[in-house]
Amino acid sequence: MSMNTQGRPTSAGDAGEAAHKTFTGNKGLAMEEPLIFEIGHQNITGVDLDEPEDFEAELGGHARQERIDLPALTEPEAMRHYVRLSTKNYAIDSGLYPLGSCTMKHNPRLNEKAARMPGFADIHPLQPLSTVSGAVDLMDELSHWLMTMTGMSAVALSPKAGAHGELCGMMAIKAAHRANGRDPKVVLVPESAHGTNPATAALLGYKVVAVKARDDGTVDTDEVKAKIAENEGNVAGIMLTNPNTCGIFERDIIEIAEAIHAADAYFYCDGANFNAIVGKAKPGDLGVDAMHINLHKTFSTPHGGGGPGSGPVVLSDRLAPYAPLPFLRKGKDGVELVETTEGVAEGEMPFGRMTAFHGQMGMFVRALAYMKSHGSDGLKQASEDAVLNANYVRVGLEDLMSLPFGSRWCMHEVLFDDSFLKDTGVSTLDFAKAMIDEGYHPMTMYFPLVVHGAMLIEPTESESRASLDLFVATLRDLVMSAKKGETERFSGAPYLAPRRRLDETQAARKPVLKWERPSATEVQPAAAQ
């Protein structure tokens, strides 16, 4: 292990961890934290509520019979519990988060502040529309930005996340086919697609037909045409990500779109990677009929440990009439929100409704704050910086790591495979886990499926040059270490995280999905917790 300049050991291991075992199990600021069920109290509440003086039940015999077996924490205890839990998480605010396809960019706090304004956070989806004109205006303004950026003619704001947006887009496509008296059964999906694409198509009863990639990682137009021919008259559409999940722009996209349209099918674009091309190209000019936009990727709404997201779907002229309820309509008295089929005018044929209410308003506010902050110039600059940063990482590593499609430009993310680890005894997973010890969240691994041991790095535009330099230097050090056969650094990693590697097999074999009160014989003395 290397030593730092003060001559002090750099890892706990070197310090002789055994000699520093603590009574509590804590390691300085790294605190162990039990579950609330182990530290909470049954007969208290951390919220001061007055017991109603004049309680009389009009519950018609439906009253709960058993008390709720959930403990409470007082406010200081709750604060400490959750603050301690928070310290066990990696986050964008603490370090570079190079998850390819996830766009972990900076989440501005202005967005949070705006979303909490009372006129946004404290309004009800069903209060009279006359009392929420500012909210409707905001949705309209967001729609305008989204349609202008994508060159599309309509937008369905309501989908709750990316996959929900995919579902919305594919439902619009199905509705359009039905309106044309058709019922094609096949959806083409490239092998490199996100798992949500085939899952969405299957949910709607479509047969998924895979399209192979060319040697350079892009979709083969001839293969698309061949699949269309094989399924003549039976292709509903294609679901294609652009830039694709290998980080490459599909340069034949217009030709692919034309082939799809010639077959009376529709082009669904997975917009997860829109961050690469905002201000550089409009999906509408590429022949796209529907595309979801992950506001939680491209437009900086926080990922929040897995959600909530927001997945508005922009639609072409051909699909616009089928946009689901609710939708916005420009009328003589300004913008109106159409919520039910009763309100539908001629030419509007909504296929249904994706969700109760109107979508992820809290995310609309954040995304619009981001867009306004950037403006047309900043949005373009952000895309360019994201792409430049990814290429800078690529050139910093390509001599040591392996590029599956050769040395070529990438867009906002760069894809390596694990052939550089061949014969080192270090697996892709080991390599990723060793990054954790160096203070980095690993890149996306084993995705896309089209290359062996994929490692997909997306630095985003939020990283400074110095940050990228250190990241590249760290990965170079890890690669050299692997090549030198220092397998110990990898095989047991992470050594320094809040937890060592976790046993996922056991978790799946015998699932424990909630806390169970230990039986009397199992109860341990409090000090042991």
Place this chain on the structure above:
Amino acid sequence: MRYLPLSDNDRASMLERVGVKSVDEIFSDIPEKARIEGLLDLPRRSGEMAVERDLSRLSAKNVSASSVPFFVGAGAYKHHVPATVDHLIQRSEFLTSYTPYQPEITQGTLQYLFEFQTQVAELTGMDVANASMYDGSTGTAEAVLMAHRVTRRKKAVLSGGLHPQYRAVVEGLSDMANDEVVSLPADPNGTEDILARIDKETSCVVVQSPSFYGQLIDLKPIAEKAHENGALLIAVFTEVVSLGLIEPPGAQGADIVVGEGQSIGNPLTFGGPYVGLFATKQKYIRQMPGRLCGETVDAEGKRGFVLTLSTREQHIRRDKATSNICTNSGLCCLAFTIHMTLLGGKGLSQLARINHTNAVKLKKALSAVPGVEVINKAFFNEFTVKLPKPAAEVTEALVARGVLGGVPVSRLEPGKKDLENLLVVASTEVNTDEDRAEFAKALKEVLA
């Protein structure tokens, strides 16, 4: 641009390192005719102050719930959320973390998901809960799909007490997936005969209690009839606080319980983001949609948590997955679980009693207004009143008097004459006696 750390000097030297003259070279895979020349036709960048001013102006055009006597419910509820909740969910490590796919450095998220699942299972009276859905409505549609998988049937029976927009979500998806749906007519009185609609083809019966109209429904006979026919009972709720006082669906024989968790921890925010709660019996876990967090140990034998049973999910199973869902409502789960931890079982029961008491008081206040008839005999914190004229006109007239007085049923069920005069009203802990008096007074004036 304040969010972009690269300087022009950085960009120039990085381009050189990459080996291109301009950044546009890197974008040369974009077909020439589709490249954007210049800038998009949108405003230029703005400073923080300008953006804040702009959005404040839009915010100020809306009437916020806290600023007036407020009685709007029907699927989303105004509750008081402790300040601690919003502080904690804005901790960087929660707010700006991704899905916990690297469990060694996301134990914070995973542990609260485990706590969340435990709380939801206990509240609903079920064996297991998942790590959340988008919201109650989409969760209901997923529950129907799950019931189809479990029973290998394709017909869902929807109660007329189900929230009309939940019904629309289920109907829309079922229509597109070529599944059958039998939707019973709107049932404001909670007296429909749903038992008669259950047969051997039925996959599931979907019943909401408290219903959209605030009616409390006895789920036991429905569960029995469903089970006799090999069907599942899906119990739905939109007001999770009701579980503090009402017999949980799990104790009444429900097979899947799904509902909206917004009321605990989460603001109204015009309808989203919210948090869908989803719970079921142990035997069905492998048919569940969505993420699940499970307990395990690490290499040193210490307890830890991981996402588990992911072989159900789209990123592994692709077109064979149980659902296409990927993102959940992580941060809204956190808000829920923190608020629930502050409340505890005792606090939730107390909160529920306050809500019910306030609704009983509101019933008395509104019943005293000439021409107003409360149609519910039993209810939790929400009930339906019949007015002598169309409810939509009345709510607009109430706005003019500074009161947000409920949801006209016609907003969600337009064009139905028998529902036109019905108004759904809710009263939670936020309402004072003065609020209720003001509502009753304004309603009296409007109906006079």
